[in-house]
Structures are given as C-alpha cells and as structure tokens.
Amino acid sequence: MFKRLIIFILLVSSFLGHAQTYQVERGNSKYNVFAFIEAQKIYLKLVEDGYVTAEILAKLGDTYYFNDDLKEAQQWYRKLFVKYEDSVTPEYFFRYAQSLKAVNRYDESDRLMAKFSSFKGFDMRSKRYDEALGYLQRIDFQSGRFEIANTKEINSYTADFGPAFYTSNNQVVYATARDSGSILRERHSWNNQPFLQLYTADADDKGMLSNPKRMSSSINTKYHESTPVFTADGQTMYFTRNNYDNGVYRQDKEGTNKLKIFRSYKNKGKWSRPEQLPFNNDEYSVAHPALSPDGKKLYFSSDMPGSMGYDLENEFTGSDIWAVDIMDDGTFSAPRNLKTINTPGRETFPFISKSNILYFSSSGHQGLGGLDVFASVISPDGSMGKVVNIGKPINTTYDDFGFIVNDDTKIGYFSSNRPGGRGDDDIYRFLQLEDLREKCQALVLGNVSDQKTGEPIKDATVVLMDVDNNKIDQRVTSGDGSYTFTLNCDQPYILRVEKEDHTSDEEVITTTTTSGIMHISLEIEINRIPVADCDDIGPLLDIKQIYFDFDRFNIRSDAAYELSKIQAFMELYPQVSVEIRSHTDSRAPDQYNQILSDRRAQSTRNWLISKGIDAARLTAKGYGERRLLNQCTNAVACSSEEHQLNRRSEFIVSSLEKFKDCD
Structure with a gap:
C-alpha cells in the first residue's frame, strides 16, 4: 500500500507539473502575440494555484504595464523584486521605476533608476536620467498654466481619446470604443475592449462638446480607427487604422497586425475610400499623424527601422516621432527621425500648434509617471528646441496624451486615464492660462557635508534669502545631504545652512542667465558634542x-x-x-x-x-x-x-x- 501511495503521489505531481507547464506555455503564446488580457488571466490563475516564477511575475506585471495600468503593474513588479531581484534583467528596473511613479513613490523610483543607470551601456534612458536630476522641481516650476475639466458630455464608459480639430474648430473628431446603435463590435485581445472608431462632436465657443456621431462607414471598419488630423480647409484627412485595407487583414512575420496611416479626400461632402501612405509597412507600425500649420509636413509615430524606441531585450517595441515633407503633387519625402527629441522609450501622439510648437507624449523623458505631455519649439530651419515637460495639471502619474490646442482661443483638449473619469481613457478640455514656452529657471542642486570628514549631513535646514536677508524658502537636507531650489534666472540669493549643535555656513550666489543647473556645496561642523551619563x-x-x-x-x-x-x-x-x-x-x-x-x-x-x-x-x-x-x-x-x-x-x-x- 505504501509503494502504491508513493507511486500515486508521483503520478499526481507529474500530472500537475505537466499541467502547469502547459498553462505557462499557453500564457506565453498569448503574451507573445500581445493578447495581454488573455495572458493575464492565465498567469493570475497560475499564481492563485501557487505556481510562481520570475518569468510569470515579470510577464504578469507586463500585461498591466503595456495596458497602462501602472498602479497594478507595480504590485507584481514589487513581488518580482522582493523574490528575484538578483536575477532581474535591467529592463525591469526601468519598468518598475516607471510604475512606482503611478503611486507617488518617487524616491524609490529614483533609486531604481539610479540602479538602472549603473548598467553601463544599456541604453540612453540611463544617461537621460543622470542628466535630469531635480526633474520633479523642474516640473513643479512649469506647472499651473491650465484649467482643466472632463468632457463628460461625450466620454463613454470605455476608451475615448485622440481628439483633433475639424471644420475651423467647430467640431472635434476623436476615437472611441463605445458600442452604439445596433452594432455589437468585436473586442481586441490586447485590452478586451471593442475596436475603436472615429466619432465627431460639436464644439461651442467655450470648448464644450456635444452630439457625438459615428463618422462615415467609408472611414470606419470593424477594426481600429483613431487619431485623425485634417488640413486647414477640412478637405483632406489622415488617420490611423489597423493594417486592414480593401477587406484584407495583414500581419507581420510574427503574426501581429500593425498600424498604418491612411489618407482620404472629401468630395461633395463624402469621404473617399482611404488610401495607404507609401511609407507604411506590414512589419512595423506607422500611426498618429500630425500636420504642420502650413500643411507641408506630416509628423507621426513609428517603430520603423532606425528608431531609437526599442529595449535591448527585444521584448516590446517603443516608438519615435518621425516627419516627412508633403510635396505639391501629394507625394512624400523619405521619413526622417527627430533624433533630438526621441528616446529609447515611447514617443507618440504628436501635435503641432499654430505657433509651431510640437507637443507629444513620452515615457522616455523624465515625467510624473506613465506618458507625460512634452513640448519642443520647431525652429524655422526645422530643428527642434529643448524638450520641456508642460507640468501639472495636464500631466499626472497616469497616462496623459493626445494634446491639442488652439493658439487663438487658448482652448484645447487632451486624453488621460487618470482616476475620476467616466471610463478607461477620457477626453479633457482645458483653457491655457500662460504661454507654454519654457520659463527661465535656475535649478540649484546642492549638498551639505561635514567640514572635517566630508560625510553628508542629514536634516540640516538650508534657508533661501534675498540680498536683504528676507527669508524666501527653506529645505531640509535628505539622507544624502542633498537639497534643491528652483529659482528665477539672473537673480542674487543667499543660501544659509543651519543645524542644531553645528556651525553655520553661508553662500551668496547669482543664478544663471539662462535655464541651467548650479551645484552649491555647503559645509558645517559640530560645535557641541553629544554626551551621556558615565561617558569618558x-x-x-x-x-x-x-x-x-x-x-x-x-x-x-x-x-x-x-x-x-x-x-x-x-x-x-x-x-x-x-x-x-x-x-x-x-x-x-x-x-x-x-x-x-x-x-x-x-x-x-x-x-x-x-x-x-x-x-x-x-x-x-x-x-x-x-x-x-x-x-x-x-x-x-x-x-x-x-x-x-x-x-x-x-x-x-x-x-x-x-x-x-x-x-
């Protein structure tokens, strides 16, 4: 009987082992074709049954990360790091760091980014992190220039995003996954929502939207359509669609359906059958078109060859902003990469305002978490200016993207999946209160150390004063003795450090004449010795x-x-x-x-x-x-x-x- 029991246990264990291996392979097959919701369900069941590996925790976190649910992603990445940090690959230091921002754990995120930065030669994200110390203070300095409100009048309980101005701004066209009428659309395996279609909405002089309607069936198909842009006369439209044309659905070599940009012309009030742009390709995505104010340049997002947007483990492809010239005969130049603004992260959803400012969203530049909206001025020669995070309240710890603005009315819209919306992604309207060009700022990065030993001093108070010794602000040094101030350019200030039982130190500074970083070190030493009873x-x-x-x-x-x-x-x-x-x-x-x-x-x-x-x-x-x-x-x-x-x-x-x- 004992032998039979042992054999039975071994058979059951073998069966369970094979069953778990089968489920892992099944989950991975879904993951590899970006069916993240289905993969997620399989991985969750495996964890629930007590089968936990580094691979399962990593990919389970990814199924949330790539669906922009960073709050949930960080929980699984945390489990991964608690149990397997010594074997975690560098890419997950970056993903976990980005996810932690969604729950406002910036110090821990910075620690992980510092570790990510230590992997020499991994990719440019580490270098950009080193160059962006004090980024939270920079973002705060740029913040407070918008009043925002949710456009609840048109948002649904699914995804609504990617607005575009249409017909002299009296209408907005946007993408939505809502079901309406008698059509029950298919759902996408990536996020288990209906495929997107383009809708129009009327806009009043305050930016309020109403009367959402589905666009023509010549534009919308049973697959994704999103992110349109229109020429100034409203007669030409560029938009994003799945690789589906004339009833044919195409995939790349790995079995993935990519995105393409299509163009349609309006003739006698009707849109023509959309045509593909010549730089589309079955093997990579081309998406989210944007037009220059004169209509002579088309900007878009793509992971085509030559992109910086990839991770070195080839697990998931990011994207860059690209541009092409539109010739008088409607043809296009070869695409060129806007390398000065792109990162190995994700740059996407470009928009060019009337004042020639390129707005785009990025996960590669330092932000608050998820996708943040950034701005860069386009010079007359086509070169790009400094990339600036446009700050709060447009940007949050969640995904913020699809930013558009009318420079004349200062009214615009953007998309976000922040809490408090009606559905997944919601469209928000805003009123711009100040110009979005970067304010001149001098970022003071300093540290306080012991004059004798050189060791950093924690909890010292650094007081900022004007030249008349009037207190302006103060900071308390962190564990590494550091402090930061974001100050106006070309101004004199006094910095004084104080700590109980220590000497003080003072430095008179004049900030930089242009935006830049200043490093100011202060030194103090103990002047009272802590003693206890019975000390010698x-x-x-x-x-x-x-x-x-x-x-x-x-x-x-x-x-x-x-x-x-x-x-x-x-x-x-x-x-x-x-x-x-x-x-x-x-x-x-x-x-x-x-x-x-x-x-x-x-x-x-x-x-x-x-x-x-x-x-x-x-x-x-x-x-x-x-x-x-x-x-x-x-x-x-x-x-x-x-x-x-x-x-x-x-x-x-x-x-x-x-x-x-x-x-």
Whole structure:
C-alpha cells in the first residue's frame, strides 16, 4: 500500500507539473502575440494555484504595464523584486521605476533608476536620467498654466481619446470604443475592449462638446480607427487604422497586425475610400499623424527601422516621432527621425500648434509617471528646441496624451486615464492660462557635508534669502545631504545652512542667465558634542592622557594644555558635572599610591576651579594602582614608558545634580 501511495503521489505531481507547464506555455503564446488580457488571466490563475516564477511575475506585471495600468503593474513588479531581484534583467528596473511613479513613490523610483543607470551601456534612458536630476522641481516650476475639466458630455464608459480639430474648430473628431446603435463590435485581445472608431462632436465657443456621431462607414471598419488630423480647409484627412485595407487583414512575420496611416479626400461632402501612405509597412507600425500649420509636413509615430524606441531585450517595441515633407503633387519625402527629441522609450501622439510648437507624449523623458505631455519649439530651419515637460495639471502619474490646442482661443483638449473619469481613457478640455514656452529657471542642486570628514549631513535646514536677508524658502537636507531650489534666472540669493549643535555656513550666489543647473556645496561642523551619563569625555574631545611625573602630583605643562579642553567643554555645557579619576603605576606600596592618586585628582580639580569652573560641578577620586591598563605589577618588570601608561586621569560626566555611580 505504501509503494502504491508513493507511486500515486508521483503520478499526481507529474500530472500537475505537466499541467502547469502547459498553462505557462499557453500564457506565453498569448503574451507573445500581445493578447495581454488573455495572458493575464492565465498567469493570475497560475499564481492563485501557487505556481510562481520570475518569468510569470515579470510577464504578469507586463500585461498591466503595456495596458497602462501602472498602479497594478507595480504590485507584481514589487513581488518580482522582493523574490528575484538578483536575477532581474535591467529592463525591469526601468519598468518598475516607471510604475512606482503611478503611486507617488518617487524616491524609490529614483533609486531604481539610479540602479538602472549603473548598467553601463544599456541604453540612453540611463544617461537621460543622470542628466535630469531635480526633474520633479523642474516640473513643479512649469506647472499651473491650465484649467482643466472632463468632457463628460461625450466620454463613454470605455476608451475615448485622440481628439483633433475639424471644420475651423467647430467640431472635434476623436476615437472611441463605445458600442452604439445596433452594432455589437468585436473586442481586441490586447485590452478586451471593442475596436475603436472615429466619432465627431460639436464644439461651442467655450470648448464644450456635444452630439457625438459615428463618422462615415467609408472611414470606419470593424477594426481600429483613431487619431485623425485634417488640413486647414477640412478637405483632406489622415488617420490611423489597423493594417486592414480593401477587406484584407495583414500581419507581420510574427503574426501581429500593425498600424498604418491612411489618407482620404472629401468630395461633395463624402469621404473617399482611404488610401495607404507609401511609407507604411506590414512589419512595423506607422500611426498618429500630425500636420504642420502650413500643411507641408506630416509628423507621426513609428517603430520603423532606425528608431531609437526599442529595449535591448527585444521584448516590446517603443516608438519615435518621425516627419516627412508633403510635396505639391501629394507625394512624400523619405521619413526622417527627430533624433533630438526621441528616446529609447515611447514617443507618440504628436501635435503641432499654430505657433509651431510640437507637443507629444513620452515615457522616455523624465515625467510624473506613465506618458507625460512634452513640448519642443520647431525652429524655422526645422530643428527642434529643448524638450520641456508642460507640468501639472495636464500631466499626472497616469497616462496623459493626445494634446491639442488652439493658439487663438487658448482652448484645447487632451486624453488621460487618470482616476475620476467616466471610463478607461477620457477626453479633457482645458483653457491655457500662460504661454507654454519654457520659463527661465535656475535649478540649484546642492549638498551639505561635514567640514572635517566630508560625510553628508542629514536634516540640516538650508534657508533661501534675498540680498536683504528676507527669508524666501527653506529645505531640509535628505539622507544624502542633498537639497534643491528652483529659482528665477539672473537673480542674487543667499543660501544659509543651519543645524542644531553645528556651525553655520553661508553662500551668496547669482543664478544663471539662462535655464541651467548650479551645484552649491555647503559645509558645517559640530560645535557641541553629544554626551551621556558615565561617558569618558577624554576620547570625545580627542584629549591625550593627562600624565604625571613619577612620584609627583603637580600639573605638567602638557597636561595643562589638555585640561584647557575640559575647561572649554564645561563652559559650553554648564549643566554637566565631571568626576575626575586619577590612577598611578604599581611601583610603590598600595597605600602610598592611593594617597598619590587622590592628590593628583585633587590637583586636577583645583586647576579647573582656578580657571573658573564651579567647584560644585567637580569631584575627584584616586584609584591608586587598582585599575592598571597593562600587566605592569610589582611582580612584572616593565619599562618606564609602560609604567607611565598607568599614571593617568579620566573625566567621567554626569548631567544629574548628584553624581551617579558610573562604576
């Protein structure tokens, strides 16, 4: 029976092992074709059944990460790092760091990014992190230039995003996954929502949207359509669609259906059958078109060859912003990569305003978490200006994207999956209160350290003042002694550091004339020594031993110098009392040494009293030869130097009114 039981257990274990292996393979097959919702269900069931591996935790986190649910993703990445951090690949340091921002754990995110940065040569995201220290202060400095509201009047309980101005801004066209009418559309395996279609909505002079309607069936198909853009005359439209044309659904070599940009012309009020753009390809995506104000350039997002947007493990492809010239005959130049603004992360959803500012979303530039909206001024020669995070409240720890603005009315729209919306992604309208060009800012990155040791000092207060010594702001240094201020350009300031029981330090600075970073180091040192009852303050004050000549109890000149340190200490700490302990060597009878040590202790006490120390704060006691520091007894032959080590004094402190027993 025992043998049969063992065989049965082995058979069951083998069966369960094969079943789990099968489920893992099944989940991975779904994951590899981006069917993340189906893969997620399989991985969750495996974890629920107690089957947990680094691969399952990583890919389970990915199924949320790639669906922009960073809050949920960070929980699974956390489990991955708790159990398997030593074997985690560098890419997951980046993903986990990005996910932590969604729950406002920026310090931990920065720690992981610092670790990611230490993987030399991994990719440019680490370099950009090193260059972006103080990014949260920069974002705060850029914030507060918008009033926003949810366009609840047109948002559904599914995804609504990617607005575009149409017919002189009296209408907005956007993508939605809503089901309406009698059509029940198929659902996409990536996020289990209906495929997107393009809708129009009417816009009033305050940006309020109403009357959502599905666009023509010549534009919408049973697959995805999204992110349109229109020429100024409203007669030409570019938009994104799955690789589905004329009833044919195409996939790449791995079986994935990519995105393409299509163009349609309006003729007698109807849209023509859309045509593909020539730089589309079955093997990569081309999506999210945007037009320059003059209509002569088309910008878009793509992961085509030459993109910086990839991870080195080839697990998931990011995207870059690209541009092409539109010729007079409607043809296009070769695509060119906007390398100065792209990162190995994800750059997407471009929009060019009337004032020639390129807005786009990115996960590669430093932001608050997820996709943030950034801006870059396009120069007349086509070069790109500095990339600037446009700040809160447009940007949050969630995905914020699809930004468009009318420079004349200052009214615009953007998309976000932040909490408080009606559905998944919602469209928000805003009123722009200030110009979006970067404010001139000087970022002061400083540190406070110990003047003697160079060690960083935590919890020091750095006070920012104007030249008239009026306090403007203050910071408390972190564990590494660092502090930051974001200041106006070309202005004088005073920085002063203070900490209890320390000296202070002060620096007069003038900030940079253009936006930049200043490194200001401040140094302080302790001027009060922390002591406790029964401490021997000799080592604390770096006092050399108070030595006496053989058979003498007078204070030597070298001893007087050291005793002056005790005097200064007792003057600085008036609440402290000191017991003076004197010791002798063993080269005389015990009774004689006891008397001699008492006299040495009293001699030391009298010297301190002569210098103004209150006698009530001093006691003196001789210990004779009872506490030798070595083996130099009468029975042991020692040198004079060895005997001198035992002729010493100690200074034991007490903060009590009565001296406590410190033996």
